[in-house]
Amino acid sequence: MNLDHDNSAALLEQVAQALNDGVALRIQGGDTKALLGRRTRGELLDTRSHRGIVSYDPTELVLSARAGTPLAEIEAALQAKGQMLPFEPPHFGAGATLGGAIASGLSGPRRPWSGAARDHVLGTRLITGHGKLLRFGGEVMKNVAGYDLSRLMAGSFGCLGLLTEVSIKVLPKPRACVSLRLEMDAGEALEELAQWGQQPVPISAACHDGEYLHLRLEGGEGSVKSACQRLGGEHIDSAYWTQLRERQLPFFASTRPLWRLSLPNATPLLDLPGEQLLDWAGAQRWLLSDAPAEDIRRQVSAAGGHATRYGPDETPFQPLPALLLRYHQNLKKQLDPRGIFNPGRLYAEV
Numbered sequence: 001m002n003l004d005h006d007n008s009a010a011l012l013e014q015v016a017q018a019l020n021d022g023v024a025l026r027i028q029g030g031d032t033k034a035l036l037g038r039r040t041r042g043e044l045l046d047t048r049s050h051r052g053i054v055s056y057d058p059t060e061l062v063l064s065a066r067a068g069t070p071l072a073e074i075e076a077a078l079q080a081k082g083q084m085l086p087f088e089p090p091h092f093g094a095g096a097t098l099g100g101a102i103a104s105g106l107s108g109p110r111r112p113w114s115g116a117a118r119d120h121v122l123g124t125r126l127i128t129g130h131g132k133l134l135r136f137g138g139e140v141m142k143n144v145a146g147y148d149l150s151r152l153m154a155g156s157f158g159c160l161g162l163l164t165e166v167s168i169k170v171l172p173k174p175r176a177c178v179s180l181r182l183e184m185d186a187g188e189a190l191e192e193l194a195q196w197g198q199q200p201v202p203i204s205a206a207c208h209d210g211e212y213l214h215l216r217l218e219g220g221e222g223s224v225k226s227a228c229q230r231l232g233g234e235h236i237d238s239a240y241w242t243q244l245r246e247r248q249l250p251f252f253a254s255t256r257p258l259w260r261l262s263l264p265n266a267t268p269l270l271d272l273p274g275e276q277l278l279d280w281a282g283a284q285r286w287l288l289s290d291a292p293a294e295d296i297r298r299q300v301s302a303a304g305g306h307a308t309r310y311g312p313d314e315t316p317f318q319p320l321p322a323l324l325l326r327y328h329q330n331l332k333k334q335l336d337p338r339g340i341f342n343p344g345r346l347y348a349e350v
Contacts, residue, residue, distance in 0.1 A: 004051060006066065007049040008164050011045070011050055012127055023042065027047065028047070032093035038345055056081075058083060061172075062169060066164060067166065068099060072091070082173050085120070086114040086171045087108065087119070102153060102163060103158050103163060109244055109245055109279060112265075113205075121137070122137055123150050124165065125163070126163055126164065128336065129336030129338055129340055133164065160335045161341060180234065186210065190266070190278070201217075202219035208277070244279065251288070254275070254288045256274065261286070264283070265283055267304070272287060272289060275287070293307075328347070
């Protein structure tokens with residue numbers, strides 16, 4: 001049975017009705033990212049009826065799909081052609097959709113080497129708070145008209161408008177892939193990773209769990225084989241990276257508050273209470289800690305980063321400086337002047 005369906009007319013009608021009635025809309029796809037962001041009020045707008053791959057040209061490395069299309073469906077289509085989504089979006093559940101992946105802006109272990117979700121967005125179709133269905137960007141990298149606005153949708157959590165379609169850049173899967181585990185402490189691992197980052201070592205993922213450094217090497221068979229011989233270590237199942245991406249490692253089974261710390265490259269270990277797991281070669285760190293949010297954010301900010309709280313919380317994202325908050329509010333007013341889309345999901349003031 002073909003489930004592909006263009007339901008943009010019905011979505012547009014629901015937005016128009018919300019504008020007419022003055023009610024807010026709570027945008028939801030598979031609802032797999034519900035633990036991230038503030039709870040928002042409003043009438044449910046379910047995107048899953050608007051689904052299907054609109055176009056896919058493997059030779060041009062471009063895929064366009066409706067927002068409600070399951071990520072698993074997109075990845076299966078790419079797999080059949082030996083291609084992939086370079087930013088490895090987390091699913092966090094079987095119902096994950098393309099719209100949710102872009103709206104949350106989350107990226108997996110390959111992010112420092114292949115780019116973030118927003119870096120691969122070529123164009124979007126969007127229903128704005130004016131009740132209009134507009135197209136921004138294009139389907140090739142050289143078409144830059146409106147490109148920045150499409151990129152703004154990544155990580156906006158539906159606060160700026162309703163994504164209906166996304167065009168994304170895809171890449172061929174590497175010819176060779178090997179995962180290794182090396183025994184070393186976290187400090188040594190950060191130093192080694194900083195050194196390897198200046199050398200032609202084909203790393204595409206790096207995570208330290210407190211005891212071992214896990215590496216994924218990808219590329220041509222010769223370069224991967226050479227790197228394996230140089231680095232040594234124990235070969236492990238590459239499923240480790242999916243478990244990391246989906247927060248399925250034993251580390252994440254804790255009941256303590258979970259924090260995601262985003263830090264500049266080569267940031268030394270932070271003296272924070274709790275357990276840490278270092279991803280993205282140390283640029284993304286997961287923290288399990290009962291420490292006060294103010295203490296965690298103060299230390300992370302001093303290092304040039306920001307901290308995000310996963311789970312129910314009134315302030316999940318790092319509070320914005322006054323000037324930056326005004327920019328967010330002005331952008332919201334331009335695209336959603338009546339404030340009907342996911343009000344307060346990112347910040348209470350937006």
